Amino acid sequence: xxxxxxxxxxxxxxxxxxxxxxxxxxxxxxxxxxxxxxxxxxxxxxxxxxxxxxxxxxxxxxxxxxxxxxxxxxxxxxxxxxxxxxxxxxxxxxxxxxxxxxxxxxxxxxxxxxxxxxxxxxxxxxxxxxxxxxxxxxxxxxxxxxxxxxxxxxxxxxxxxxxxxxxxxxxxxxxxxxxxxxxxxxxxxxxxxxxxxxxxxxxxxxxxxxxxxxxxxxxxxxxxxxxxxxxxxxxxxxxxxxxxxxxxxxxxxxxxxxxxxxxxxxxxxxxxxxxxxxxxxxxxxxxxxxxxxxxxxxxxxxxxxxxxxxxxxxxxxxxxxxxxxxxxxxxxxxxxxxxxxxxxxxxxxxxxxxxxxxxxxxxxxxxxxxxxxxxxxxxxxxxxxxxxxxxxxxxxxxxxxxxxxxxxxxxxxxxxxxxxxx
RNA sequence: GGAGAGAUGGCCGAGUAGGUCGAAGGCGGUCGCCUGCUAAGCGAUUAUACGGGCUAAAACUCGUAUCAAGGGUUCGAAUCCCUUUCUCUCCGCCA
Numbered sequence: 001x002x003x004x005x006x007x008x009x010x011x012x013x014x015x016x017x018x019x020x021x022x023x024x025x026x027x028x029x030x031x032x033x034x035x036x037x038x039x040x041x042x043x044x045x046x047x048x049x050x051x052x053x054x055x056x057x058x059x060x061x062x063x064x065x066x067x068x069x070x071x072x073x074x075x076x077x078x079x080x081x082x083x084x085x086x087x088x089x090x091x092x093x094x095x096x097x098x099x100x101x102x103x104x105x106x107x108x109x110x111x112x113x114x115x116x117x118x119x120x121x122x123x124x125x126x127x128x129x130x131x132x133x134x135x136x137x138x139x140x141x142x143x144x145x146x147x148x149x150x151x152x153x154x155x156x157x158x159x160x161x162x163x164x165x166x167x168x169x170x171x172x173x174x175x176x177x178x179x180x181x182x183x184x185x186x187x188x189x190x191x192x193x194x195x196x197x198x199x200x201x202x203x204x205x206x207x208x209x210x211x212x213x214x215x216x217x218x219x220x221x222x223x224x225x226x227x228x229x230x231x232x233x234x235x236x237x238x239x240x241x242x243x244x245x246x247x248x249x250x251x252x253x254x255x256x257x258x259x260x261x262x263x264x265x266x267x268x269x270x271x272x273x274x275x276x277x278x279x280x281x282x283x284x285x286x287x288x289x290x291x292x293x294x295x296x297x298x299x300x301x302x303x304x305x306x307x308x309x310x311x312x313x314x315x316x317x318x319x320x321x322x323x324x325x326x327x328x329x330x331x332x333x334x335x336x337x338x339x340x341x342x343x344x345x346x347x348x349x350x351x352x353x354x355x356x357x358x359x360x361x362x363x364x365x366x367x368x369x370x371x372x373x374x375x376x377x378x379x380x381x382x383x384x385x386x387x388x389x390x391x392x393x394x395x396x397x398x399x400x401x402x403x404x405x406x407x408x409x410x411x412x413x414x415x416x417x418x419x420x421x422x
Numbered sequence: 423g424g425a426g427a428g429a430u431g432g433c434c435g436a437g438u439a440g441g442u443c444g445a446a447g448g449c450g451g452u453c454g455c456c457u458g459c460u461a462a463g464c465g466a467u468u469a470u471a472c473g474g475g476c477u478a479a480a481a482c483u484c485g486u487a488u489c490a491a492g493g494g495u496u497c498g499a500a501u502c503c504c505u506u507u508c509u510c511u512c513c514g515c516c517a
Contacts, residue, residue, distance in 0.1 A: 004472095041473055045486045052486090055498040059441040068497080075497040243432070368432080368451095374470080 001100050001362045008034055017106040020113050020323040030099045037092040044085040051078050101205065102212050105358040107323045108295075108332040114322025120335070121322070126306065127315030129339045130397060137403075138342030139395040140273040143169060145403055146421055149274070161263065161278040168421045172394070172407070173281060175414030176387050177256050180283040180308055184384055188304045190254035190285060195234035197258055198225040203237040206363030208329035208355075215264045218278075227260035231284035232381045239288065239365045244377065246369040250289040250297060254384060257282060274388040275347065281387035287380040288365065291357065294378035295332070298354040302334045305350045305384045312408045314393050315339040317346050331356045336385070338393045349389045352382030 007014050011027050018025055054075055061068045112121045143149030148169025154162040165173050184190040201224050204210040209217060209229060218227040228234055235255050244251070259282050270276035285304060289297045302318065309316045321333040330353040337346035357376035360366070366374035398406040404422040407415055 038473065041486085045473065048486060049484095051497075056442060058497050063441080072497045079497070245432090 001358060002103055002106065003357075003361065004034070004096070004100060007100070007103070014103070014106070018103070020107060021104055021326065022115065022324050023104055025103060030096065033092055033096050033099070037089065037096060040085060040089050040092065044082060044089060047078055047082050047085070051075055051082065054078075098211065101210075101362070104326075104328045105331050105355065107326055108354070108356075110320075111326065111332050112320060112322045115324040116322070117325045119322035120319040120325055123318045123320055123334065125315070125317040126310060127313070127339070129315050129341070132341070134401045136341040136396060136399060138273060139392040142395045142399055142403065142405060143274075146405070148172070148421065151273075159278075161276065163274065163277060168415075168418070169391075171415055172411070172421065173387060173391055175411045176390050176394075177281060177283060178414050179311075179411055180384055180387070181254060181256055183308060183311065184254040184283070184285065184304060188252070188254075188307070190252040190304075193231075193235055193238065193253045193255040195228075195231055195238075195255055195257055197228050197234075197260075199228055199234050199237065200224045201226065203233055203240065203363075206237045206240055207233045207359050208362065209233065212328065216262050218260050218262055228257060229261050230259050230282060230381075230383075231255040231257035232286060235284065235286040236359055236365075236379055236381065237363055240363045242365060243374050244288065244365070244367040246290070246367050249367055249377065250287055250293065253286045255284050255286070257284065273342070274392045277388060280389075283384045283387065285352075285382050285384040288367075288377045289380065290367070291375065291378050294354050294356060294380060297378075298332065298334070298352060298380055301380055301382050302336070302352040305336055305352055305382050308385055308390075309336070309338060309349070311410050312390070312394065314390075314397055316349070327351070327353060329353075329355050329358050331358065334382075336383075338389065339397065340393060341396045347389065349393065350383035350385045353380060355379045355381075 002014065007027070007030070011031060015027055018027075054071055058068045058071050058075070061071075112119060114120070137145075140149070140151065144151070146168070148165065148167050150164040150166055154164050157164075181192055185192050198220060201210055204217070204226055209226075217229055220226065234257075235253050238253070239251075258279055260279050261277075263276060263278060266276060274280070285301055287294075287297050287301060306316065306318065316336055316338045319335050319337065321327075321330075321335060326333055333351055333353040335348050336350040336352070338349040339345075340347045356378050359379045360376040365377050365379070367377050368374045394408060394411075395405050398408065400406065404420050406420050407418055412419055
């Protein structure tokens, strides 16, 4: 959420940002509502002041043993008027709030202006895509042939885009999760959190999934709970409504969770394999920082995620998302894309974003430095990494001509010393 | 699921026969004094949000709101009533 006062005082800056994002939102209704609201508020507050002053007077008179019927009668009417005005004001506030909640974040100056993902800018590459001496197979064929991934039974038991991992497949998934968590906690200084996999709507508003993107999520019937689309939601909201100690910043958390996405509007995309599932595993990195440090921390967070791919020996590239491809809450995002032979392309495996104070304002997460007023922290997060896609990348990049898969060295201790899936 | 108790400021904790309570006291924080240094001590100060005024912006100032959340009674609610949420204790159930 943007600062109400900022939008009021800098409508042109906001309009310009919306244009860069190709967001079709007009600010005019908002500005008009804000004007109305402030006027009504001033009127109501004047009346409330009168009521307070006179009520005090009534108390004084009664104590002195005098009656004050005329004043009581007058105040009865004033109170009724106040009630009506408060109703109007509340209605205006709700409208303003809703508008504000649906305005996306302002892109950072350094974000390339563009229409869509085609305008994303490559920042760097690591590793060389392997030259196969044979026709490489896609991971869904490898997984089925080795009997370690079962797509068909996933569909039978639940539905499309749900999958069973089996035997060495399940073990590999678990190994990747543990390897990532251990690396981030031991090497990169993150404190592990194991969050709830459901959150209430307030938390979803805090990180920006609601009110705009309700159709992307699974809601639990007859409750206010949603399945989390990412651990970002519970972990960022960990400090919802809190004032943090400045000396404790930055706070680094990493978290494993299952992630649930309705994938509304993704029909026909990535229909085969592990790439686009309704449920997948992810290790998430979340940071709370001082405003001055957030962009430096974004670089570090991205590097932490890249490190996993380097250790696993998976080629990747990093791109800066253009204004047209930037997520709703983000001010700047780097996508890390891993090389997938089946796609003959780099495919997103991590998204590292700086939300600046956008989420912090929604979730009311602040910090206090000495005696100064509380300020909003900056929040960041990134996948460190998407586990299913990592497993897919391992299967494809480490496949052998005879259909087996070599296990990357760092994962072998997590697989009981096993070096190959066959 | 049943019965009961509770929710007050950064923290702890007073305050309920409604009235000057944004809220005693303590802790913590900040500033000053004192002390060879540290500790201790003394004094002062210390909520947040929003709106208006004044500003380049602050500071400042005026006002409003906030004692879990929402509603009600009343001229007036931290205090009374209702609903919801959460916490704790006991019982039941359960991995």
